[in-house]
């Protein structure tokens with residue numbers, strides 16, 4: 800029954816999709832901007848893509864790097880699975896990272912499938928860029944963070 804309820808809840812959430820716009824970002828290349836005011840805790844958008852196993856995503860990550868493509872549109876959902884939005888992905892793949900984000904992501908299992916939903920962490924005004932904390936694992940090779948927030952951690956990883 801629980802799965803059904805969460806299904807229903809999600810479909811209701813979907814009915815209230817927010818109007819968003821892909822635009823040049825002040826943080827990095829392209830970003831997603833709110834075209835209508837969004838209240839804290841509102842559901843905004845799902846991170847849509849192909850669910851693949853981590854091993855496959857590691858191979859694809861190398862391919863993308865060889866293709867001279869920066870990081871690709873990969874979203875880790877757990878140790879075993881990654882969502883790859885590179886080829887078939889939704890707008891959520893353009894949401895940039897911030898150390899003081901206005902959104903957060905939630906992983907909800909629907910009919911045995913883990914899916915990623917983006918919610919507002921605080922109220923968002925028209926024209927504001929959506930951001931969430933990527934929570935990348937720490938790495939040697941740092942990606943400098945350009946979020947510009949006062950408490951910026953300096954790097955994404």
Ligand SMILES: Nc1ncnc2c1ncn2[C@@H]1O[C@H](CN(CC[C@H](N)C(=O)O)CC2CN(CCC(c3ccccc3)c3ccccc3)C2)[C@@H](O)[C@H]1O
Pocket residue numbers: 824826827828829830863867868869870871872885886892893894895896897942943944945946955
């Ligand atoms: N706060 C931040 N500070 C500094 N950098 C930040 C911050 N937040 C996000 N980023 C950067 O954005 C990345 C996340 N990004 C979020 C959206 C991004 N803004 C964008 O404009 O795409 C999605 C990835 C960026 N890549 C683009 C690949 C694309 C491509 C590659 C080369 C040339 C053109 C396009 C590609 C195209 C087709 C097939 C495969 C890949 C995917 C992070 O890994 C980081 O590099």
